[in-house]
Amino acid sequence: MKPWLVFLILLVGIALGVVGTIFAPDVAGPYLHEAFRIKKAETIDGEVVRKLREGDRLLLTVQTSQGSFLVTFKKKVAEIDLLVQQGDTLTLALRRYEPFVDEPVIERVRRLEPTPRPKAHALPSSPGAAAP
Numbered sequence: 437m438k439p440w441l442v443f444l445i446l447l448v449g450i451a452l453g454v455v456g457t458i459f460a461p462d463v464a465g466p467y468l469h470e471a472f473r474i475k476k477a478e479t480i481d482g483e484v485v486r487k488l489r490e491g492d493r494l495l496l497t498v499q500t501s502q503g504s505f506l507v508t509f510k511k512k513v514a515e516i517d518l519l520v521q522q523g524d525t526l527t528l529a530l531r532r533y534e535p536f537v538d539e540p541v542i543e544r545v546r547r548l549e550p551t552p553r554p555k556a557h558a559l560p561s562s563p564g565a566a567a568p
Contacts, residue, residue, distance in 0.1 A: 453493050477529040479543060487522045489513065498526060516542070523548040 475565070480501035489495075494517055496507040511517050520526065520542075529542035530537060 477531055479527050480530055481525060481527050484520060484522050484524050484526060487515055502533050505535050505537055507540060518546055
């Protein structure tokens with residue numbers, strides 16, 4: 437065989453592999469058994485109504501439009517405890533709605549009210565100083 441023909445066959449094979457990887461799950465998904473289907477995560481927004489830290493785990497009760505669920509974290513407990521406060525809105529990636537969820541992916545945390553930060557160029561005023 438000629439080298440350019442081998443190269444052309446190689447390129448066609450790579451292109452079919454890439455296209456098949458991208459489009460095959462959507463096309464073949466309805467015809468596959470449920471055990472073989474790729475489960476896509478859905479994002480769920482909810483408000484943290486209760487937060488409880490028990491030793492090496494963190495429990496969050498999250499209220500959503502679908503109902504409430506209990507989220508349990510056992511990894512990175514200290515970091516998540518500092519990040520998430522009661523009243524915050526969480527965006528979580530879940531495979532499906534379940535009342536008890538272990539270690540979901542936190543995609544976003546929105547504060548109820550952002551805390552005001554002092555401007556960097558403003559000088560702090562002393563109590564006895566007169567305003568200009």
